[in-house]
Amino acid sequence: MTPANAPNDSLFTRALHSQRVWATALPAFDPATAPAEPVALFRDWFVEAAGAGVVEPHTMHLATVDEAGRPDVRTLMMHDADDRGWHFASHATSAKGRQLAARPDAALGFYWPAQGRQVRIRGRVATGTAEEAYADLHARSTGALAAALVGRQSEPLPDLATLSEASDAAWERAGREPAADVKTWTAYVLEPREVEFFQGDERRRHVRLRYRREDGPGWTRELLWP
Numbered sequence: 001m002t003p004a005n006a007p008n009d010s011l012f013t014r015a016l017h018s019q020r021v022w023a024t025a026l027p028a029f030d031p032a033t034a035p036a037e038p039v040a041l042f043r044d045w046f047v048e049a050a051g052a053g054v055v056e057p058h059t060m061h062l063a064t065v066d067e068a069g070r071p072d073v074r075t076l077m078m079h080d081a082d083d084r085g086w087h088f089a090s091h092a093t094s095a096k097g098r099q100l101a102a103r104p105d106a107a108l109g110f111y112w113p114a115q116g117r118q119v120r121i122r123g124r125v126a127t128g129t130a131e132e133a134y135a136d137l138h139a140r141s142t143g144a145l146a147a148a149l150v151g152r153q154s155e156p157l158p159d160l161a162t163l164s165e166a167s168d169a170a171w172e173r174a175g176r177e178p179a180a181d182v183k184t185w186t187a188y189v190l191e192p193r194e195v196e197f198f199q200g201d202e203r204r205r206h207v208r209l210r211y212r213r214e215d216g217p218g219w220t221r222e223l224l225w226p
């Protein structure tokens with residue numbers, strides 16, 4: 001540690017050491033009452049997270065691997081969760097798009113701190129049709145369309161002025177041409193093989209319930225040591 005870093009390091013250390021998890025009243029979770037299908041439980045927990053005021057409960061982490069097997073992760077918006085799986089959208093030409101095209105195995109993670117709840121999902125990502133991508137692109141705000149119209153996601157950007165110019169042009173076009181298409185915009189669905197629900201507990205007796213399925217339709221359920 002150099003002297004120049006000392007004040008910042010001590011602020012950092014104090015801030016870090018003052019943090020707590022599972023220090024509030026948390027809901028009880030009885031796995032014996034859990035439904036046979038994980039998506040039903042996920043949808044219940046999502047409604048409860050939104051109702052409890054969890055900030056942006058629809059954001060999730062998507063983990064992929066690149067062609068060399070190196071993991072990558074980023075935050076995305078969940079667009080739906082249904083019998084097919086967990087839906088999201090992005091550019092096929094982005095890093096994640098290229099990684100998923102080469103290796104469609106992926107994982108998602110949600111964390112809802114107000115309730116001490118985590119959900120982890122593993123499976124394969126299927127690519128939706130062009131019609132699904134178009135519908136997704138136009139289901140949301142002008143800002144979402146403008147952001148997609150900017151394109152070139154994950155390419156190196158020479159400077160912020162270049163982004164500002166491209167963004168202004170995209171906002172202008174999104175307003176003038178609300179039906180504009182973005183060919184690289186792609187709808188994806190992660191089809192789950194494993195879904196784990198984690199209910200945190202103040203005394204660290206966390207409850208973990210994992211659903212698993214192979215190729216058949218039914219799910220098996222098992223508890224895991226925390």
Ligand SMILES: Cc1cc2nc3c(=O)[nH]c(=O)nc-3n(C[C@H](O)[C@H](O)[C@H](O)COP(=O)(O)O)c2cc1C
Binds near residue numbers: 059072090096
């Ligand atoms: C809260 C939040 C939501 C995001 N939602 C999306 C999204 O739905 N789709 C998307 O392509 N990128 C989204 N991003 C940006 C991604 O995290 C990421 O920067 C981008 O997709 C490029 O990732 P890649 O280089 O791994 O492909 C979001 C970022 C944040 C912080």
